[in-house]
Amino acid sequence: MRAKKALCFLLFIFAFNLIPDARAAEPVAVIVNRGNTAGGMDPGEIRKMYTNNTLKWPDGNPVILYDLLIENRLREVFSSKILGKDPERVAEEWAHLKITNQAKNPPVTVKSEALIIKRVAAERGAIGYVSLSAVRNNPQVRVVFTIE
């Protein structure tokens, strides 16, 4: 029994250590303000916003883009699945646009998902991406696309 318990304990520790990996596979939610009248979005529409090809929402509100830090796993998923590029390459392209002052509407890079949620909840034209579980029951923001 003791051996079983020891084995169970080891399995528990092992499973506990696996939790971050389980989170790594968690879907990424693209979120907008609850008051945003836009319906669901497709990857093409999101890409157009994050590449400054679309600067306004259909209701005329300016788009405010939020990004996570370059090393953030969610940014990696978002960059590769939506923008089709590594976050490093995307960052270089923004840097080139910023250094030439040609960036029309560059994303605001923040450190935490919590801040993205807070700002998207507060700003009508804001769009960002976070873990789906972080906004599942949040009434202040709306999920417009989920990256599985």
Added chain:
Amino acid sequence: MRRSAKTAGLLPLTIMCLFWLTAPGPAAAEDRLDHLEQEIEELKKENSEIKKRVNDAETEGEETRHSLGLLSKLVDVSGYADAEFVFTGQEDENNKFRIRHLSLFFTKDIQKEWKLFTEVEFEDAPRIESNPANDTVSKSQGTLFVEQMYIEYHPTTSWDLRVGRFLTPAGIWPIYHYPPYVPTQTSPLFYKVIFPEVSDGLLLRNSFTVLDSALDTHLFAANGSGNPGKTDRNQNKGAGARVNLGILNGLSMGASFYGEKDNQDIRRSSYGAHLLYSLAGLRLQTEFAFRHNNASGGFNDRGLYAQLSYDLNSWEIAGRADWYDRNDKVSKDAHYRYTGALNYHFAHNVVGKAEYNRNEFDDPFIKDYNEVIMAIVVAIGDL
């Protein structure tokens, strides 16, 4: 007998071991284990609560920094610097180290809708010394150049107005040419020739959505080439425009125009077309430009380049074919350059470059030559 005694000794021991391993432990030990499990559960709860509090505090801090940053932002300084070694086969030129650029960009958000943008370029490590007796320049080397300085008004992200000195908006390379973000140290041959490098004047940028595609337009009026700062040597003004249409994801193309009557009273009209296509790591960039010069019976100078590059993780490989003909009425006047480059990105803002150039001339009196450039380039600032 000895064997059976041994067996008799081992058997109880084996049974005891099996009993110990399989039988339920003593009640006290089991209680301790349950207690430990309970403690672990409590610690986990505490841990997640602490994590949540730390996260909230960090978010709060970041929010404060963000707000403060927006309100009290000082001047943003960014830029780039590069140093290189050039092995050259060009006649009358030596192999050399070159402290090529130190370019500093100063950006200040004056108000929500007003911005000051400045680029000061130090090329070839400039040094200027005056003669103490009469304040004349006794020694000068390198270039010190205010490449850009304008005040920008941007009420929305869709349009802005710039007044001052700006990079002439024409094609791709005249705007997007900064060494950390282009694969080569050399520029296309027609760059700075067919369209002026910078213009002093007024620039209006407007962005539209046309049939679900982004259309960027630039419209500007300026002193004209060779008339920097307050030194406008003629009454004429130059004017130009650029359009760029993002057709599909990764594909954009456009056209540019610039016209002026220069300081020699010669009307010059420049035209350009550009195309950029990127797919995954592959990128094709090509530009054609020509200028009609209304002098000596009229002649055109024209240039074309096509550049293909491919990104693979930290590596980038690029090739470019380049042509410039300074006068279409004169035969054997063209210059061709074939470039191959390999870049390694040590980090997103540190690039090592190795570049080979083959220069060929139609003119038999100009000797063809090869050149190899090894460079290290860094981008500066929080970009």
